[in-house]
Amino acid sequence: MGSFHLAKMSLKNLFSKPATQLYPIQKPVYFARTKGRVVNDIKLCILCGTCERKCPAGALKVDKAAETWTINPFSCVQCYSCVRACPKKSLTMLAEYTPAATVKVARVEKKPELTPEERAAKEAAEAEKAAKVAAAKAKKAAG
Amino acid sequence: MNPQVFKDIEPAQMRAEVESYHSRGWRFVQICGSTLPEGVELLYSFSDGEPLENLRMVVDNGSELPSISDLYLNAFFFENETHDLFGVSFKGIAIDFGGEFYTVSVPTPMNPASAQAADFLAAGAGDTSDVAGSGDNEAAPDAAGAADTTPTTNDNPGGEL
Amino acid sequence: MGKRTVIPFGPQHPVLPEPVHFDLVIEDEKVVEAIPQVGFIHRGLEKLVEKRDYQSFVYITERICGICSFGHSLGYSQTIEALMEVEVPPRAEYLRVIWHELSRVHSHLLWMGLLADAFGFENLFMQCWRLRERVLDIFEQTTGGRVILSACNVGGVNQDIANEDLRGIVQVLDGMRGEYDQLLKTFLRDRSVANRLSGVGYLSEQQAKELCVVGPFARASGLAEDVRNFGYGGYGALAAFEPVVSTSGDGYGRCEVRALEVLQAFDIVKELVDKIPDGPIDAKVKGAPEAASAAVSRLEQPRGECFYYSKGNGTKFLERFRIRTPTSQNIAGMTITLQGCDLADVPLNILTIDPCISCTER
Numbered sequence: 001m002g003s004f005h006l007a008k009m010s011l012k013n014l015f016s017k018p019a020t021q022l023y024p025i026q027k028p029v030y031f032a033r034t035k036g037r038v039v040n041d042i043k044l045c046i047l048c049g050t051c052e053r054k055c056p057a058g059a060l061k062v063d064k065a066a067e068t069w070t071i072n073p074f075s076c077v078q079c080y081s082c083v084r085a086c087p088k089k090s091l092t093m094l095a096e097y098t099p100a101a102t103v104k105v106a107r108v109e110k111k112p113e114l115t116p117e118e119r120a121a122k123e124a125a126e127a128e129k130a131a132k133v134a135a136a137k138a139k140k141a142a143g
Numbered sequence: 144m145n146p147q148v149f150k151d152i153e154p155a156q157m158r159a160e161v162e163s164y165h166s167r168g169w170r171f172v173q174i175c176g177s178t179l180p181e182g183v184e185l186l187y188s189f190s191d192g193e194p195l196e197n198l199r200m201v202v203d204n205g206s207e208l209p210s211i212s213d214l215y216l217n218a219f220f221f222e223n224e225t226h227d228l229f230g231v232s233f234k235g236i237a238i239d240f241g242g243e244f245y246t247v248s249v250p251t252p253m254n255p256a257s258a259q260a261a262d263f264l265a266a267g268a269g270d271t272s273d274v275a276g277s278g279d280n281e282a283a284p285d286a287a288g289a290a291d292t293t294p295t296t297n298d299n300p301g302g303e304l
Numbered sequence: 305m306g307k308r309t310v311i312p313f314g315p316q317h318p319v320l321p322e323p324v325h326f327d328l329v330i331e332d333e334k335v336v337e338a339i340p341q342v343g344f345i346h347r348g349l350e351k352l353v354e355k356r357d358y359q360s361f362v363y364i365t366e367r368i369c370g371i372c373s374f375g376h377s378l379g380y381s382q383t384i385e386a387l388m389e390v391e392v393p394p395r396a397e398y399l400r401v402i403w404h405e406l407s408r409v410h411s412h413l414l415w416m417g418l419l420a421d422a423f424g425f426e427n428l429f430m431q432c433w434r435l436r437e438r439v440l441d442i443f444e445q446t447t448g449g450r451v452i453l454s455a456c457n458v459g460g461v462n463q464d465i466a467n468e469d470l471r472g473i474v475q476v477l478d479g480m481r482g483e484y485d486q487l488l489k490t491f492l493r494d495r496s497v498a499n500r501l502s503g504v505g506y507l508s509e510q511q512a513k514e515l516c517v518v519g520p521f522a523r524a525s526g527l528a529e530d531v532r533n534f535g536y537g538g539y540g541a542l543a544a545f546e547p548v549v550s551t552s553g554d555g556y557g558r559c560e561v562r563a564l565e566v567l568q569a570f571d572i573v574k575e576l577v578d579k580i581p582d583g584p585i586d587a588k589v590k591g592a593p594e595a596a597s598a599a600v601s602r603l604e605q606p607r608g609e610c611f612y613y614s615k616g617n618g619t620k621f622l623e624r625f626r627i628r629t630p631t632s633q634n635i636a637g638m639t640i641t642l643q644g645c646d647l648a649d650v651p652l653n654i655l656t657i658d659p660c661i662s663c664t665e666r
Contacts, residue, residue: 001495001498002493002494003494003495003496005490005493005494006427006428006431009431009486009487033445033463057363077363078448078452080454080462081363084462145386145536145599145600147386147599149598170516170529171516172628172633173611173628175626177623178624186613188611190602192529195600195602197600215516216514216515216636217515217516217517217632217633217634217635217636220636221628227343238340244341245346246343246346252348253350
């Protein structure tokens with residue numbers, strides 16, 4: 001038994017930097033894996049809806065007809081399931097948290113309008129695909 | 144991997160089985176209820192170091208079982224819980240809360256087919272305004288001090304030890 | 305022979321920010337009898353298995369309690385793996401144990417800080433929590449979350465930790481050892497701490513056995529009850545495991561057991577990092593639990609043995625999932641230790657058992 005076993009540590013703390021941060025002034029250092037908030041690179045997104053099915057909190061909505069991807073950041077529990085499941089890797093987890101807000105607003109991302117060249121390329125790809133399908137069908141019918 | 148031992152028994156045998164575990168010095172682990180179409184399945188678990196055995200029995204809704212809290216005092220927690228969530232009654236619980244253990248808005252939320260839940264619905268308490276009212280009633284008597292509302296203690300369980 | 309008075313203690317009380325109530329029957333400043341009550345915040349999380357499929361439910365289990373978060377997700381996953389007979393890859397088993405032991409370190413440091421705060425040693429409280437921060441940083445670095453890790457899933461783990469990062473963890477823990485030794489000395493050899501803890505809430509070995517208490521509460525009374533001893537999961541890889549046991553049975557003994565378990569956890573992490581095999585971290589789990597299948601599982605959480613039971617019904621939704629938490633098992637022991645203790649010791653006494661009411665009211 002003795003006393004003042006903590007004295008050494010206490011004295012050392014008198015002359016060392018504080019263990020805490022002056023938060024709003026000093027920006028916190030996040031780790032690479034810190035789970036802050038989910039963002040979607042809508043250009044890569046194919047609106048497949050996998051993230052919506054995987055989300056345990058029901059925070060994601062994918063609307064194929066309207067070409068929108070919606071997240072309710074205040075329902076999101078940062079579990080990473082959507083990011084892991086995304087087949088096109090269009091979802092990423094940012095290290096910063098969702099900023100505070102006074103109302104719970106959902107964030108909607110809409111597929112951008114295609115430029116004429118992109119539209120032409122897409123239509124060409126679709127026509128090619130349709131032709132392939134038709135050819136396969138004809139082959140099947142013949143065989 | 145944990146041993147998976149399930150012994151199916153009749154509710155009437157339960158007390159004798161538990162006494163046999165108690166006399167062999169096994170440790171009481173838990174009581175778990177789960178709702179079945181025909182009643183409530185109860186699972187009593189006991190352990191002795193690594194071995195772990197579970198007694199499984201099916202009781203009818205509204206039936207009464209003997210308490211085992213005279214053998215294992217900490218069973219009072221699970222018996223009160225099973226009474227409040229599943230509507231199975233236990234006779235002679237060491238610390239009997241008489242249905243005031245959990246604050247619930249509807250009786251026996253885990254077992255909607257229980258007798259208590261049927262009474263609740265028959266009394267026309269199904270709409271939300273009455274549910275809120277009954278919640279207030281349940282919360283009030285818990286305040287300690289008044290001798291008639293504090294949980295009753297049968298034969299001072301601590302004194303035996 | 306004084307007059308008997310009943311003093312209500314809680315649900316808002318000076319020990320923990322968690323609602324537990326005791327009716328203390330007092331006679332001359334001594335507690336004669338204590339009647340516990342919980343159930344103020346019962347949330348019915350077990351009922352939620354009917355709303356979430358078995359793979360999503362793991363995210364609910366980790367939200368049962370902030371301190372035991374990883375433990376509950378691990379216990380749930382183990383139970384479903386037993387139910388569906390899934391083989392977990394060895395690397396995942398090792399990673400799970402590493403995270404689980406780190407959870408133990410942070411839980412025990414949190415408790416030691418609260419204990420120091422309860423007997424008025426503010427400085428010690430701050431030092432414990434400062435040290436705990438490093439473990440939370442390890443969590444954030446490896447999983448992205450500080451408290452809710454979302455690291456464990458049915459079949460394995462979600463994230464891998466690279467081998468050099470694992471060695472980095474061991475270095476951080478080695479760096480903590482020096483400072484932790486000073487805290488350990490203060491807790492176990494300082495006269496002021498020992499005076500405050502010795503004799504508080506005594507429970508004999510015989511009583512502990514009869515009341516079926518678990519965890520450090522039981523081990524402080526001389527019962528060597530520890531689920532890790534059976535070598536389930538990654539614990540089977542340890543060369544030797546000996547539960548930390550104290551025989552004093554009082555608050556000092558419980559403090560000693562927890563304080564030494566932190567060092568034991570450091571050693572377990574170090575040993576597993578040395579032995580960890582390479583390989584996959586996740587087994588594909590397909591299908592649903594069979595109808596009428598049932599499985600039980602146990603896990604040694606920081607507060608003691610936690611029991612899980614699950615029942616399948618042939619669909620992706622479980623029929624029943626049950627968590628029996630260590631605190632619900634320890635409440636009976638808690639009331640017995642309160643008998644005969646001074647009224648002023650009641651808060652400290654309750655704290656030495658380390659009740660986790662959030663877990664109990666799942």
